[in-house]
Amino acid sequence: MTAQHPLDRVARIQADWHRERPDLDVSPQGVIGRLHRLADRLSEELRLVYERYGLSEGEFDVLCALRRTGEPYERAPGELAAHTMVTTGAMTKRIDRLERAGLVTRRRADDDQRGRIVALTQPGRELIDQAFTDHIHNEHRLVSMLTPAEATALQGLLTTWISRTEDPRPPDGK
Known part of the structure; x- marks a missing residue:
């Protein structure tokens, strides 16, 4: 025990x-x-x-999903929903708020006039770069409560467990 x-x-x-x-x-x-x-x-x-930074967790996720795409920092709303694991309806509300704040823009897709593209603005990029830097420092602080060996062991256990919940096939693959 x-x-x-x-x-x-x-x-x-x-x-x-x-x-x-x-x-x-x-x-x-x-x-x-x-x-x-x-x-x-x-x-x-x-x-x-x-x-x-005046962001909700969901808004932070959207800005991160755009930022990590690389230039030109844009995705379709459906892609954003997939990369943040929320519904498209929830994504629309997040994008609306971020657009009102001047952190993202929306435009018609070049190849599909029915589709939309969400892009990170320069102020949005500056904000998420600083917020993400602080976020990573905070994560380091939280993980530092464990020894390096404990953090490595925990990461391995959690990786194994989550992979088995996401793909619940027995370990022998059958």
Whole structure:
């Protein structure tokens, strides 16, 4: 059994369930519950940077998706939705807000007059370059709470686990 912090809410919840339902193995809560708590805490820490630049998490994602395409920093709205894992309806709202702020523009696609292209403006590029720099510094700060070996091990475990949830075939490939 792993050592638990005296304020570990997940351990307390597990103890309550063990007392109330000793017939159930609640050990998965030790992993899933802690991942949920950690994800919530990390999201709070990441949002502090986005908010410093007047951005929501979703708007930050859109600007990053445009910036990392390289020049001319543009994509169709459907591509942006795919690269940020949101619906096209949600993407439209984000683009509207970013366009009003002067961070992106929309134009008709050259090869398809029905299609649209979203492009990063110069102010949008300057903003996301600074925001992303601060974001990466913040991520380094958060990950530095682990030793390099712990961070490497965790990255490997999470990579394995997420690949198995996204492609749930058994490890033998059948």
